[in-house]
Amino acid sequence: MNKKEIAEIKKQFTPQNCALTRLCACYVDGEKNKKSEMKEAFLSQSEEECFKYFEIFRKSLSGTVGKNLVNLEFPLDAELEGGQQEFLLKLRDSKLKDDVLLEKFYDKIIETYEYGENYLILLVHGIYDVPGKSSDNEEMFDASDEVYEYLLCTICPVNLSKAGLSYDAESNRFGSRVRDWLVELPMAGFLFPAFQDRSTDLHSMLYYSKNAEELKDDFVEGMFGCGTPLTAADQKDTFNAMIEETLGEECDYEAVRNIHEKLYEMAEEKKDEPEPLVLSRAEVKHLFAGSGVEAEKMEEIEERYEESAGAHTEFLASNVMNTRKFEIKAPDVVVQVNPERSDLVETRIIDGRQCLVIPVDDRVEVNGISVRTIGSSGRKSEGEE
Template sequence: MNKAETLEIKKQFTPERCTIDHICACLVDHEKNKRLVFKKAFRQLPDEQMYKYLDIFQHTLAGTFGKNLISLEFPLDQEQPGGTQDFLLTLRDSHLEEDEIIDEFYDKIIANYINGENYLILLVHAIYDIPGVSSDGIQMEDASDKIYDYILCSICPVKLSKAGLGYNESKNDIEERFRDWIVEGPSKGFLFPAFIERDMDIHNMLYFTKKPDDLQPEFVEAMFGGMAPMPAPEQKNLFDALVQDSIGDDADYDIMRNIHDNLNDMIEDHEGDPEPLELTKKDVKQLLADSGVPAERLDYFDQNYERTVGEEDVHLLATNIANTKKFDIETPDVVIKVKPDRADLVESKIIDGRQCLVIAVDDHIEVNGINVRTFMNK
C-alpha cells in the first residue's frame, strides 16, 4: 500500500463515512489474563465513544511508510489451509460474529505480543463500497462496482492516569485526584487485506508500529507468517557503517555533505511517485560514486556491502537512511545545526594550515537571542 491508498481508507473512520458494523475488544492485564471481553454493534455506541474509537483507528493508519507503516506479503505456504492468511480470511469472513474464532485471535496475540503492561485489543469489521473514479480523477460515489471487505486491529496500552491534585467542585476543595485506567493511542495494529490500486488484495496486509525500532519480529512471524523487514533505525545504522567502511580514511566533510545532498535530491525527485524509493546495492554504490568517493575505495564496496548489509536483495528505504530534517556537524567542543536544504552554507577550508568550517553569513547573526552586526555592516 502507499500513502494515497492508506489515506482513502483512513478517511472512512469519520462519523459520516464510517461503515464499521461490529467492534470487538479484549482487555489484557500485565499477566496475560483476559480481564474484559465484549462485542458490540458499532453504530449503537454512544457518539462520544464512537468518536474516540474512530480516532484510534485513524492513528493505526498514521505514520511514515517504511518506519511506522510496513507492507507485508504473505508467504505462499501461509495461504494454504491452516496458514496465517487463511486464518485471517476466516476471521474477516465471519464478520466478527463467531466468538470461537475471535477468542482464538485474542489468544494468538496474547501468546506472541511482548508487553509487560495492560493493553486493549480492538478489532473491527467494515465493508467499503469503492467509488468509481472519472477520467479527471474525481470520485463518483454513485458509481461503485467493487467492495473492500476488511478488518482492522489496534493494540492500545492501558495505563493509570498520573497522580496529582484536582479541584472537587461539589466540595469546593482541592483533593487528591482520582486515578483511573486510560486507553492510550495504538502501539501496534494491522489492516487486512491490503487496499492496493483501489482494490482488495488478500495476498498483502499493512502492519503498524508506533515505534519504528520495536517491530517485534516474533509477533509479526506468529501473526502473519512472514519475516519482519529490517527496522528503520537498523537500516540507518547499516547504511552509516557501510559509508564509513567504504570511505575509510578518505572520509571528509565535502563527501559527507554530497551524500546528504544527493540522497535528499533523490527523495525529492521521487516525491510524486506512489511507492517509496528503495535503494539496491547498485544504487548505493552509484550514490557514493556520485558523491565523490574515490574509485579505489569503491573497489572494496562489494565486500563491505556483503559484510555490513549481508544479502544483495536487501533494499534500503531512502527515507530511512537519509536525514531529511537535520544536518548536524559536531566537534568535541562545537555543534553546528544547519537546515537540511542549506548544507551548502557550510564549507571546509584550510586556513593558516588548519582545517576550518566556514559558514556563509549574508544577513544577520544572533548571539544568545540578540542580533549582532555582520562584517558587511561594520
C-alpha cells in the first residue's frame, strides 16, 4: 500500500465516513492473563468514545511507509488450509461474530507478542463501499463497483495515570487525583487484507510498529507467517556497506558524492508520485552506472548485493539517503550542506594535506553571530596582489 491508499482508508475513521460494523476488545495483564473482553456494535458507543477509538485507529495507519508502516506479503504456506492468512480470512468473513475464532485470535497474539506490561487488543471489522472515479479523478459515490471488507487490529499499552493534585468542585478544594488505567496510542497494529489499487489484495497486509527499529520479527512470523524486511536503519547500514565494499580503494569523497547526487535526482523525479522510489538490484546497478562507477566495479555489484542484502531485498530510497542534508563527518568536525548543493564542497591538497574546501560569500554566521569574511574585511585573500 502506498501513502495515498493508506490515506483513503484513514478517512473512514471519522463520524461522517464511518463504516465500522463491530468492535471487539481483550484486556491483557503483564502476566498474559485475559482480564476483560468486549464485543459490541461499533456505533453503539457514545460519540465521545467513538472519537477516542477513531484517534487510535488513525494512529495505527500513521507514519512513513517502509519505516513505521510495512507492507507484508504472505508466503504460499500461510495461504494454505490451516495457515495464518487463511485464519485471518475466516475471522474477517465471520464479521467478528464467531466467539471461538475470536478467542483463538486473542490467544495467538498473547502467545506471540512479547510485552511485559498491561495492554489492550482492539479489533474492528469494517466494510468500505469504494466509490468509483471519473476521468478527472473525482469520486463518484453512486458508481461503486468494489466493496473492501477488512479487519483493523491495534495493540495499545495500558498504563496507570501519574499521581498528582486535582480540583474537586463539590468540596471546593484540591486533593489527590484518582489514578486510572489509561489506554494509550498503539504500539503495534495491522490492516488485513491490504488495499491495493483501490481494491482488496488478499495476498498482502499492512503492518504498523510505533518503533520503526523494532518490528518484532517473532510476532510477525508467528502471527502472520511473514518475514520482516530490513528496518530503515538496517537498510541504510547495508546499503552503505555495499557501496564501501564495491568501490574498495576508490571509495573517495567524489565517488560517494556522485552516487548521492544521482540518487537525489532519481528521488526528485519520483517525489510527486504516490509510490516511493524503491531500489532493486537492477536500480542499484543503474544508480552506480549513472554515478560514474568503473565498468570492472559494476561486475561486482550483483555479487555484493546478494551477499549484503539477499537477492530479493529492495531498498527504499528514503531509508538510505537523507533528503534534508548532505553530511560530511570527521572525528572533530561535522559539515552539513543543502543536498541540492553538495557541489559546494570540494577536496583539495593544500600544503600536502587533503582538505575540504567550501567557498563562502559575505553571509557567514558563527554560533548565530554574523561575521565578516576575509574578502569583506578589507584584508587581501589568498592570491590577491
